[in-house]
Amino acid sequence: MSIEINAVKRDVKGTGASRRLRRAGTVPGVVYGAGKEAVTLEINAKELFLEFRHEAFHASVLSLNLDGKKENVLLRDFQMHPVRNTIQHIDFQRVSATEKIHVKVPFHFINADIAPGVKTGGGIVAHILTEADVSCLAKDLPEFLEVDLAGLEMGHSIHLSQIKLAKGVEFVQLAHGNDAAVAAIAKTRGGVADAAEETPAA
Known part of the structure; x- marks a missing residue:
């Protein structure tokens, strides 16, 4: 089962900016690792939650399509809203084909x-x-x-x-x-x- 996540780079940072993104229906996040710089990103909340519900999303190598460029990542962390059960923030880690x-x-x-x-x-x-x-x-x-x-x-x-x-x-x-x-x-x-x-x- 291959899961692809579509995301775009996020230029604005901070708590206020993240709050505005959530109100607009997107989830703020970050991707890091593999010797590259960390990149802040945003993902459509509905699309993300549809994949997030699957068990494989939490224990598989995912394909992150960031502004048209794909890379393999793992889900590393996420925060949920305590009442609404919505994703507040999500972290991905890049994976290398040669490293365990x-x-x-x-x-x-x-x-x-x-x-x-x-x-x-x-x-x-x-x-x-x-x-x-x-x-x-x-x-x-x-x-x-x-x-x-x-x-x-x-x-x-x-x-x-x-x-x-x-x-x-x-x-x-x-x-x-x-x-x-x-x-x-x-x-x-x-x-x-x-x-x-x-x-x-x-």
């Missing part, structure tokens, strides 16, 4: 319904992590990471080291010796223990 990037990529969990701990054990899946920081070249960045829970038993968990990654992609935590748990099968409430507690009252 660190990006938080979401997990997509599959086969939870057929996991033995759920199907026969009556447990529930506990999502310990919903995303993880990966390191890779821009061309290898995955939109999401698939976590297969098909073989997970009651009381067991699946760790970063058990998740298959494409060639050239690695977990930052794992590279630092932290094989964190991603998901586990936990016992549901309302089991035997709960029933025993209700017996005296009955």
Whole structure:
């Protein structure tokens, strides 16, 4: 999925100027990195929000079309209005084709319904992590990471080291010796223990 963001350079700066831009239906922002000067920009608010809603917008290399010149960027920061749920400001970072990037990529969990701990054990899946920081070249960045829970038993968990990654992609935590748990099968409430507690009252 390729996402392109159209933007124009913004000459005026400051809080007052940004406020006027928002009233006019545009979002102020900045793009920086890759050894180039930072450039302030503005983007149509409606067009931006339509793309912003997609999960891939937050974990993919985006194409920024700035005054007709395209460059690859990553979303690095944004500010939302506390009440209106509109984007107030957005930051992009240029990416190099030859330098590795660190990006938080979401997990997509599959086969939870057929996991033995759920199907026969009556447990529930506990999502310990919903995303993880990966390191890779821009061309290898995955939109999401698939976590297969098909073989997970009651009381067991699946760790970063058990998740298959494409060639050239690695977990930052794992590279630092932290094989964190991603998901586990936990016992549901309302089991035997709960029933025993209700017996005296009955």
